[in-house]
Amino acid sequence: MSQPAIKISGVHKYFGTLHALKGIDLTIEPGEFFALLGPNGAGKSTLINILAGLIAPDSGNVSVMGFDAGSQYQQARQLLGVVPQELVFDPFFNVREMLRFQAGYFGRGRENDAWVDEILEGLGLADKANTNMRRLSGGMKRRALIAQALAHKPPVIVLDEPTAGVDVELRQMLWEFIKKLNRDGHTIILTTHYLEEAETLCSRVGMMKQGQIVALDSTANLLNKFSGKHLRLTLGDVVLPANIGELVRHVENGIYTFALDDMAQIEFVLSALRTANIKVLDMQLNEADLEDVFLSLVGNSGQSAARGTF
């Protein structure tokens, strides 16, 4: 029987009095493309760092393909490639040297060079292979960071917000490469602020809030659970009539989002607004997306969200 790519059982973590992770249970199967979502401070990076062995949990167990991340850390880390969130680099070396070093730490030598070339090609770094890390642009440094995590060809790849601050073109290119790795059998675990990315790429989603997983399901199931139309009305600073207040899912900068079960409710909402003498400045009708699911589940934590990101 195949082992889960990642198995997290009853993980708690405290930072002083802050209970950062409150008993996380999560299993990710081999070959999955999994998204871990949540607002800042939800505990995503803490969980990833525990998985990577950078933080020790106060209780609970974490394993990578059956190897305990604590007592069998050598085997567990061999199977794991982690892309850190911060844009860090070693200024003494060029891109190819860094990739060779990184592969070497995992016991891989010159026989790994073909894979290093494939990564360089796939991430558009081939012409920068002999460029010193400090001479790379921000986008190129981000690609090099991803390449380093892949240098030892790990079957499980964790990307902690890899596209933060990355332009659209690079983001598309990165995802094409990561999707190819997933098709080749690599398990991908992604944390992102771009909900559209998670919706498009990931087969399953876990949502975290205040150190707990508040939703864990396939992307399709989550969207079905929260199916329906969303009516976004720009009304400005108004007091809504009580009879339509319960339909409001989200309010931001005078834009009210109403969750509707059927089209007939549109007229109900508009009629109530007319009666209350509230003028509609703009109107949009959308299908529910992952952002709506997220906002429903994390409530106020996500209310400062901008459209498409949080």
Place this chain on the structure above:
Amino acid sequence: MRHLETDPASTWASSLRGPWTLLKKELLRFWRVAFQTVAAPVITALLYLLIFSHVLESHVQVYDGVPYTAFLIPGLIMMSVLQNAFANSSSSLIQSKVMGNIVFILLTPLTHMQFFMAFLIAAIIRGLVVGLCIYLVAMWFVDLSVANPWLIIAFALLGSALLGTFGIIAGIWADRFDQMAAFQNFIIMPLTFLSGVFYSIHSLPPFWQKVSQLNPFFYMIDGFRYGFFGKGDVSPMFSLLIVGGAFLVLALITLKMLKSGYKLRS
């Protein structure tokens, strides 16, 4: 929990490749900036040699039949070996921590022992390279005798290992560059200058002789010098014991820090 180990990376040869890669990286790191890490300390030591030998050569004779310049050279070599071994491991670690790239090592399957050995050997090699360069250049000034080469090698190796280990501790402990500078300026510099590099402790008042004997750097300098002249302030075997014991204690502390992840993993 899984027990089956079929990964080729778990074989003996490939398990050595990890620490070897880290060692290679650490060696390349200082070699890329050799002007700063090798040439600069050699020039500093030679300036000390020129100035002190010029001023004191005709006034001071520490051992019978040994000119002051000859007396000074082993002390300067050892001082540079110690300072550069410390600088190598400490600066590499503090830079990696401040820049955040230490994560690339922490994410790997390297054990705490492999981590320690790679940083330690790199520190020893830098210390010895600097020491050897000073020795070769100093040969132009004085024909230096060698009474016991094994003692020279033993003290050079143990001294650089001790300071390399101390550098790892400092690099792990310090969070900022100014903390590291404090380590260097308030601990390493006073201990090296007050260790008998420029004088014999027998020329000091009895109280300061006792104080000097509490300084482990004194035993490294004195033992190393004994290897050249066959004379010293204390027995070289006693010095070897002190230096070896100090290295063992610091190595155990370092390994404990690395195993617990002190200031590296939270």
